[in-house]
Amino acid sequence: MTDSRGNDFQDKIYKLEACCGAARAGVITTAHGPILTPVFMPVGTQATVKTLTPADLESMDVEIVLANTYHLFLRPGHELVRRAGGLQEFMGWHRPVLTDSGGYQVFSLLDLSKITEEGVRFQSHLDGSYHMFTPESVMEVQAALGADIIMAFDECVPYPAEEKYVQLAAERTVRWAQRCRSHLAALEPERRPSWPQYLFGIVQGGMFEHIRRWSARRTEELDLPGYAVGGLSVGEPKEMMYGMLEHVLEYLPAGKPRYLMGVGYPEDLVAAVGRGVDMFDCVVPTRLGRNGSVFTAAGRVSVKNAAYKDDFRPLDETCDCYVCRNFTRAYIRHLINAGEILGIRLSSHHNLHFMVGLMRAMRRAIVDGTFDQWSREFYNKYDPGSR
Amino acid sequence: MTDSRGNDFQDKIYKLEACCGAARAGVITTAHGPILTPVFMPVGTQATVKTLTPADLESMDVEIVLANTYHLFLRPGHELVRRAGGLQEFMGWHRPVLTDSGGYQVFSLLDLSKITEEGVRFQSHLDGSYHMFTPESVMEVQAALGADIIMAFDECVPYPAEEKYVQLAAERTVRWAQRCRSHLAALEPERRPSWPQYLFGIVQGGMFEHIRRWSARRTEELDLPGYAVGGLSVGEPKEMMYGMLEHVLEYLPAGKPRYLMGVGYPEDLVAAVGRGVDMFDCVVPTRLGRNGSVFTAAGRVSVKNAAYKDDFRPLDETCDCYVCRNFTRAYIRHLINAGEILGIRLSSHHNLHFMVGLMRAMRRAIVDGTFDQWSREFYNKYDPGSR
Numbered sequence: 001m002t003d004s005r006g007n008d009f010q011d012k013i014y015k016l017e018a019c020c021g022a023a024r025a026g027v028i029t030t031a032h033g034p035i036l037t038p039v040f041m042p043v044g045t046q047a048t049v050k051t052l053t054p055a056d057l058e059s060m061d062v063e064i065v066l067a068n069t070y071h072l073f074l075r076p077g078h079e080l081v082r083r084a085g086g087l088q089e090f091m092g093w094h095r096p097v098l099t100d101s102g103g104y105q106v107f108s109l110l111d112l113s114k115i116t117e118e119g120v121r122f123q124s125h126l127d128g129s130y131h132m133f134t135p136e137s138v139m140e141v142q143a144a145l146g147a148d149i150i151m152a153f154d155e156c157v158p159y160p161a162e163e164k165y166v167q168l169a170a171e172r173t174v175r176w177a178q179r180c181r182s183h184l185a186a187l188e189p190e191r192r193p194s195w196p197q198y199l200f201g202i203v204q205g206g207m208f209e210h211i212r213r214w215s216a217r218r219t220e221e222l223d224l225p226g227y228a229v230g231g232l233s234v235g236e237p238k239e240m241m242y243g244m245l246e247h248v249l250e251y252l253p254a255g256k257p258r259y260l261m262g263v264g265y266p267e268d269l270v271a272a273v274g275r276g277v278d279m280f281d282c283v284v285p286t287r288l289g290r291n292g293s294v295f296t297a298a299g300r301v302s303v304k305n306a307a308y309k310d311d312f313r314p315l316d317e318t319c320d321c322y323v324c325r326n327f328t329r330a331y332i333r334h335l336i337n338a339g340e341i342l343g344i345r346l347s348s349h350h351n352l353h354f355m356v357g358l359m360r361a362m363r364r365a366i367v368d369g370t371f372d373q374w375s376r377e378f379y380n381k382y383d384p385g386s387r
Numbered sequence: 388m389t390d391s392r393g394n395d396f397q398d399k400i401y402k403l404e405a406c407c408g409a410a411r412a413g414v415i416t417t418a419h420g421p422i423l424t425p426v427f428m429p430v431g432t433q434a435t436v437k438t439l440t441p442a443d444l445e446s447m448d449v450e451i452v453l454a455n456t457y458h459l460f461l462r463p464g465h466e467l468v469r470r471a472g473g474l475q476e477f478m479g480w481h482r483p484v485l486t487d488s489g490g491y492q493v494f495s496l497l498d499l500s501k502i503t504e505e506g507v508r509f510q511s512h513l514d515g516s517y518h519m520f521t522p523e524s525v526m527e528v529q530a531a532l533g534a535d536i537i538m539a540f541d542e543c544v545p546y547p548a549e550e551k552y553v554q555l556a557a558e559r560t561v562r563w564a565q566r567c568r569s570h571l572a573a574l575e576p577e578r579r580p581s582w583p584q585y586l587f588g589i590v591q592g593g594m595f596e597h598i599r600r601w602s603a604r605r606t607e608e609l610d611l612p613g614y615a616v617g618g619l620s621v622g623e624p625k626e627m628m629y630g631m632l633e634h635v636l637e638y639l640p641a642g643k644p645r646y647l648m649g650v651g652y653p654e655d656l657v658a659a660v661g662r663g664v665d666m667f668d669c670v671v672p673t674r675l676g677r678n679g680s681v682f683t684a685a686g687r688v689s690v691k692n693a694a695y696k697d698d699f700r701p702l703d704e705t706c707d708c709y710v711c712r713n714f715t716r717a718y719i720r721h722l723i724n725a726g727e728i729l730g731i732r733l734s735s736h737h738n739l740h741f742m743v744g745l746m747r748a749m750r751r752a753i754v755d756g757t758f759d760q761w762s763r764e765f766y767n768k769y770d771p772g773s774r
Binding site: 046047048050051052053054055075076080083084090091092309310312322326327328330331334335337338340341342343344345346 | 434439462477717732
């Protein structure tokens with residue numbers, strides 16, 4: 001199975017560098033550069049990480065961003081992005097990109113969607129127009145977008161959900177992954193980018209261990225370059241999420257990257273890295289930033305609080321990001337209260353810098369063989385606060 | 388008349404370097420650095436040039452920003468800014484700042500304002516609370532904000548306005564300027580910043596030449612470090628504005644800076660520099676940027692137009708700003724249509740870079756003695772389009 005240039009797009013893209021307990025440090029290699037893992041991927045839904053430029057992201061050592069297939073399919077359209085030279089050129093971001101499959105979005109529009117074995121018919125949230133996503137069409141859209149890592153089309157079930165439905169959805173997700181794999185392999189060279197695209201499979205199975213196990217085994221059999229765990233952090237208790245995650249990870253191969261989709265908060269990232277996850281994405285740093293909620297080494301702080309009115313300290317006294325080197329809580333509080341865009345830009349910047357720094361600190365601790373100790377110290381200092 | 392450190396705050400702050408016809412190139416010296424003139428001052432109403440950081444502004448060679456006394460008085464309050472170390476420290480912007488007097492804003496709230504000889508009583512647009520600005524209080528607020536250049540409290544009349552009212556307002560503006568000057572000179576050292584603040588007077592007089600002449604003469608007699616022309620570009624025809632401007636400039640001393648308030652568009656800046664103006668401020672580059680309207684060497688372009696949907700050229704092919712070096716019209720159009728903040732950030736950045744570049748080009752032409760030719764070429768290439 002080769003790409004348009006004859007490269008084997010199922011090449012081993014992951015190199016494991018160090019383990020510490022279950023935690024792993026590694027490197028993923030792509031045509032747009034390496035990704036040091038564990039890694040947090042900022043979300044750039046509409047081909048932009050909200051408020052930030054590629055130069056901002058590079059300055060904080062972001063190595064890969066995620067973009068959303070559903071949104072870009074609707075606007076500006078994947079064919080436009082193809083003509084621009086792919087998402088990397090379109091966004092002016094010359095490092096790796098991952099696109100999701102659109103599955104999560106069309107299942108979130110459940111009232112507006114109709115699921116069949118063929119695929120999902122859905123209505124645009126923008127103009128109500130009707131569209132169909134199938135495993136095949138989603139591969140074509142992602143080929144046009146040109147991300148370095150692309151995701152199989154999956155059916156994400158809500159929580160709670162009945163066993164029978166979860167089983168059917170997991171089975172369909174495996175069949176869809178097979179169709180994705182075949183269609184991508186057969187895609188004409190002119191419909192693909194000139195660089196390899198690595199297809200990741202997604203394990204589903206809701207909160208049922210035996211379905212998760214079945215899904216992990218069957219997905220792993222597809223021999224894809226990497227695997228994701230989907231359908232977690234959808235409202236279930238934390239303990240249940242970690243239990244399911246541990247269960248799934250047992251069945252995924254050590255030589256390939258493992259991606260926990262849609263997670264999460266700093267405390268979640270530390271817990272999941274400790275269980276062997278390599279990749280994460282979440283809107284939390286930018287979404288919280290827009291509300292003036294910022295991460296610090298001691299936990300989350302809502303900079304809008306009156307307590308910070310004349311607090312001339314940086315957001316986080318231990319942070320060396322551009323924001324913390326140049327601005328005070330009092331100033332950022334003023335900007336956010338005054339509705340100024342710069343306020344949410346600075347909060348978003350700081351929060352992403354925090355996440356990148358957190359991942360780098362974990363990676364160092366794994367390489368040094370001190371992850372357990374590092375993790376205990378993190379939880380001692382960091383107060384996750386209320387959600 | 389000296390400041391708290393014994394400096395004469397009416398020192399000659401302006402050095403004329405070159406003239407070309409009526410156009411002038413010079414340097415204004417402040418404690419926070421020099422300002423090369425002619426200069427365009429981006430507007431940072433609420434202590435932020437909308438969407439941009441000080442680093443962005445420095446990267447495009449902005450040398451001074453304007454902030455609004457009225458807005459900062461109401462939020463976050465001038466005493467908070469004083470405690471932060473002045474506007475420069477508060478904003479993280481370590482170059483010069485100019486604050487206006489609040490006069491323009493309280494007169495724009497005409498229905499909510501009551502004018503007496505003492506000053507103006509007005510209601511906050513934020514919460515309806517009542518406040519009073521007097522020449523004395525406005526000096527105290529501006530002393531707390533700590534700008535390098537501060538403006539006398541003036542009464543700006545609308546267009547059209549009756550001669551009798553314009554005359555009364557111009558006379559009151561001169562009396563208020565005298566009170567500003569006296570109050571500032573007598574202000575206790577602990578209520579002033581440690582650096583000099585230069586008070587500029589404002590010439591008013593509506594569209595009546597004889598009142599403008601009277602106002603210019605009387606304001607000039609106050610022997611202030613610089614003079615502004617207010618009450619222009621308030622809806623009058625362009626020819627009338629330039630006529631009034633030329634008339635006023637005859638009565639202002641050549642050895643001090645001349646500031647045309649609230650102007651303007653690129654074509655206005657070229658016309659006014661040609662008549663001898665040194666300083667400008669206007670919200671146009673950032674306001675237009677927020678609407679996706681951008682300046683180019685050939686004129687204004689609305690990047691939202693369908694024509695730019697798959698235009699992969701930069702906003703301005705002759706521009707070397709960060710935005711034009713990295714992004715296409717198609718991408719910025721997508722961002723603005725999708726409601727993404729990055730779109731307005733990039734448009735604002737480009738527009739301000741354009742204005743700074745325009746002023747620098749004019750300055751070079753003045754120094755080289757080729758301003759007339761430069762100006763003709765500008766108008767030949769630049770289509771101002773519709774407003």
